[in-house]
Amino acid sequence: MILLGHGSGGTLTNQLVKTVFQEAFGNPILDEMLDAAVLELPKGRIAFTTDSFVVDPIFFPGGDIGKIAVCGTVNDLAVSGAEPLYLSAGFIIEEGFPLADLRRIVHSMKEAAESAGVRVVTGDTKVVGRGGTDKIFINTTGIGLIPEGRVLSPRRMQPGDAVIVSGSLGEHGLAILARREGLSFTTPVVSDCAPLQRLTRAILEAGGDGIRCMRDPTRGGLATTLNELAAQSGQGILVHEELLPLRREVVGACEMLGIDPLYLANEGKVIVVAAPDVAERVLEAMRGLPEGTGALRIGEVIPDNPGLVLLETELGATRIITMLEGEPLPRIC
Amino acid sequence: MILLGHGSGGTLTNQLVKTVFQEAFGNPILDEMLDAAVLELPKGRIAFTTDSFVVDPIFFPGGDIGKIAVCGTVNDLAVSGAEPLYLSAGFIIEEGFPLADLRRIVHSMKEAAESAGVRVVTGDTKVVGRGGTDKIFINTTGIGLIPEGRVLSPRRMQPGDAVIVSGSLGEHGLAILARREGLSFTTPVVSDCAPLQRLTRAILEAGGDGIRCMRDPTRGGLATTLNELAAQSGQGILVHEELLPLRREVVGACEMLGIDPLYLANEGKVIVVAAPDVAERVLEAMRGLPEGTGALRIGEVIPDNPGLVLLETELGATRIITMLEGEPLPRIC
Numbered sequence: 001m002i003l004l005g006h007g008s009g010g011t012l013t014n015q016l017v018k019t020v021f022q023e024a025f026g027n028p029i030l031d032e033m034l035d036a037a038v039l040e041l042p043k044g045r046i047a048f049t050t051d052s053f054v055v056d057p058i059f060f061p062g063g064d065i066g067k068i069a070v071c072g073t074v075n076d077l078a079v080s081g082a083e084p085l086y087l088s089a090g091f092i093i094e095e096g097f098p099l100a101d102l103r104r105i106v107h108s109m110k111e112a113a114e115s116a117g118v119r120v121v122t123g124d125t126k127v128v129g130r131g132g133t134d135k136i137f138i139n140t141t142g143i144g145l146i147p148e149g150r151v152l153s154p155r156r157m158q159p160g161d162a163v164i165v166s167g168s169l170g171e172h173g174l175a176i177l178a179r180r181e182g183l184s185f186t187t188p189v190v191s192d193c194a195p196l197q198r199l200t201r202a203i204l205e206a207g208g209d210g211i212r213c214m215r216d217p218t219r220g221g222l223a224t225t226l227n228e229l230a231a232q233s234g235q236g237i238l239v240h241e242e243l244l245p246l247r248r249e250v251v252g253a254c255e256m257l258g259i260d261p262l263y264l265a266n267e268g269k270v271i272v273v274a275a276p277d278v279a280e281r282v283l284e285a286m287r288g289l290p291e292g293t294g295a296l297r298i299g300e301v302i303p304d305n306p307g308l309v310l311l312e313t314e315l316g317a318t319r320i321i322t323m324l325e326g327e328p329l330p331r332i333c
Numbered sequence: 334m335i336l337l338g339h340g341s342g343g344t345l346t347n348q349l350v351k352t353v354f355q356e357a358f359g360n361p362i363l364d365e366m367l368d369a370a371v372l373e374l375p376k377g378r379i380a381f382t383t384d385s386f387v388v389d390p391i392f393f394p395g396g397d398i399g400k401i402a403v404c405g406t407v408n409d410l411a412v413s414g415a416e417p418l419y420l421s422a423g424f425i426i427e428e429g430f431p432l433a434d435l436r437r438i439v440h441s442m443k444e445a446a447e448s449a450g451v452r453v454v455t456g457d458t459k460v461v462g463r464g465g466t467d468k469i470f471i472n473t474t475g476i477g478l479i480p481e482g483r484v485l486s487p488r489r490m491q492p493g494d495a496v497i498v499s500g501s502l503g504e505h506g507l508a509i510l511a512r513r514e515g516l517s518f519t520t521p522v523v524s525d526c527a528p529l530q531r532l533t534r535a536i537l538e539a540g541g542d543g544i545r546c547m548r549d550p551t552r553g554g555l556a557t558t559l560n561e562l563a564a565q566s567g568q569g570i571l572v573h574e575e576l577l578p579l580r581r582e583v584v585g586a587c588e589m590l591g592i593d594p595l596y597l598a599n600e601g602k603v604i605v606v607a608a609p610d611v612a613e614r615v616l617e618a619m620r621g622l623p624e625g626t627g628a629l630r631i632g633e634v635i636p637d638n639p640g641l642v643l644l645e646t647e648l649g650a651t652r653i654i655t656m657l658e659g660e661p662l663p664r665i666c
Contacts, residue, residue: 007664013552013553035409035412036381036413038381042376045372047370048476049370050422054459080368090383091385122382124384134462134464137459139383139474142369323343324342331459
């Protein structure tokens, strides 16, 4: 069981670090146990991103807070066009938290880090009194290397560009919601939580300079992410409802619950904006990987309606879809 | 007031980021608002460190959780011999948290970052339900540049090296304890929370290669930090009680409370291990700066008792001082 003393910086902290964190993440940089990890980096641009994870429940179908903490930050680096290299891990743990659960979470992090090819090189542990957190929060901050000459930015988007998504939508958000609310479906919905660096690498190899930008549609879902792209690019985006990859069970559950799957979080999907002449090649490359088998072109950048996202419905009507307003969902990452 | 929707990733999150975080931290890198900040770094070694801050109370004499969140990470970079450059900031905020308090905390972070010469270039905000946190937690993760050829490590410590501390001990821990427990002293004790990069720079300029290593004695205090140095170096350390810089009010309060000031946290002090031939020059350089006026040589590395820290008392006896065991104090950082 985790005690307040595990966060004191003294003997118990040292024991916890050695027997749980170093045991799982051990590598020559971490093992130095200095105030800061020392990293050798080649000259160039690096990507630097941070995310705190507060998902509730901490264990859910398809993953846990540890897996999502690694994948979330790896994916923010990957969609920035960087090769993810190093992670920090900061734990805020509630007094009384079971050590077995911590080990399970740390093991998930280790597995996800190995699968993503990143190393956890520095960390921190704090323990707060009972009621101080909802069990455990994890912050991961990542560093990745951006190859010379690579520039991904929504500002590069142009009318006619293809909008591609790597697979079916809404599963992470729905899996969390179902678990939290005690709902069960005939076909269980499982979180899509996965590292994406292999997929983004394949996309960039296939599309080269034709890849304008990438995003992972996490909190706020596809609708919110597309709205960010539209706002940041100053371009319009048109999405075709009949092309949206939505699993039958997700559509059914969303209808029952009265929620829109386009606002549900994804944790293993990427949105790609690609020049029209590379779009087919990119789709093919994506479909060649398990994490991209469901890749589809769902829409395009349009010359009118700058800053807006339009949805052409299956009935042929067009409506504006906006960013997520308020908070319809529980803590999903 | 902070609402759950401020952590949703949608419209409210965007508003909060623009009106509070960008407003305070705004710089060209942060303003890109991408999934990851893009940083240009010269070839070389970087220092990378993370810390989560859960201090309670969040406002205390001499600072607040925002100031400590910046100083803590800046100081971990500085004592590693790095020039602190960039920070990430991850906020976990409780629903209902007053917006005015958040602005006050963010303003402290801005001031501390300016004073430390670092830029906050990427961030994240999560909101958890009431009771989910103790008001607000902040993670900062930092990147600094280590000049070529600089190697600081306890492994370089040798018998005869001087052990120097930059000023009086225990004030941060005692200020937090007093505030939390509602104690008041005739002379109020104020946290020493401050960025140290200017002081460490002066130390390294004065001592050059004679600086073996530096540490900031935060959680666990001087006693715990010296024990880490002894363990990591495999050397013994002897400290002279009569040389320890302790303010009269700290000694008095500690006696009254039955705690040992050597285990109280400091947030604006540095311990330096320096070769004997540079020690005087280093002390002089330290005393030339406001954050080092109280610098003193308190002990030395000794050839016997490897891995242990010994205290020579004012009565001439010698006793072993160990690492902090358990958690005698409230959350102090």
